[in-house]
Amino acid sequence: MPKKAGRENWKKKRRLEHLEKREYRYYIFCEGEQTEPKYFEGFKNFIEDDPIYRNLVLIDIEPCAAETLRVIGQAEKYVKQNGIHKGQVWCVYDKDSFPAKDFNGVVERSEKLNRENTELQYYAAWSNECIEYWFILHFAYYESNNHRKEYVKFLNDKLRSVGIGKYQKNMPDIFLILLNHGNPKQACKYAKKIIQSAKGMPPSNIAPGTKVYMLVEELAKYLPEDIKNRFI
Helix, strand or coil, X not given: CCHHHHHHHHHHXXXXXXXXCCCEEEEEXXXXXXXXXXXXXXXXXXXXXXXXXCCCEEEEEEECCCXXXXXXXXXXXXXXXXXXXXXXXXXXXXXXXXXXXXXXXXXXXXXXXXXXXXXXXXEXXXXXXXXXXXXXXXXXXXXXXXXXXXXXXXXXXXXXXXXXXXXXXXXXCHHHHHHHHCCHHHHHHHHHHHHHHCCCCCHHHCCCEECHHHHHHHHHXXXXXXXXXXXX
16 A cells, blocks of 8 residues: 555544544534634634533534535535544525525435434524624624625624724634624524524525524533523
């Protein structure tokens, strides 16, 4: 066997051992390369710093730079390549201007995959129209189906009012900003209310709306107690 192939097999074996020893495993695939990964890295950092969960919880965040159905496609490829058979796979993606068929298709594909392996479950943490809507809910109950530009304008005004300045998509501390200046528990409550009011409707018809709160509440279980209480 060539030396390079041997090294690659060794790395893969070590990677699998690393995954297997974690009791709770979350694989997060983000449509965006910056905003969503930076937000969820806030959870990851707190959890990995906690001696209770650092060796029990695995949070693997993968920026995809891909839209809707391609996000779950990349997630499936990653799962297959790494021999993953247990855990939760989350696809975080926006509606934007993508076709309703593709946007809804992630949920449909997830449901199909979940029937194949009950120990490896896929979830769609979608936002219609964008992740900024989830951020807005930290400050207000917002029902207007506006363009992304209006959401950014709202966030600009809110962040300036607390001395942060202009909202930017690649803000490295967006998790802490929303935690310290917004209300995460309120955001979850408002997001649920919007979803419940549109019960039975496909994601593409729930505008605005977001299911990011589902992933947030799942990860919040492992946060330090004083921070967890601000989410759930």
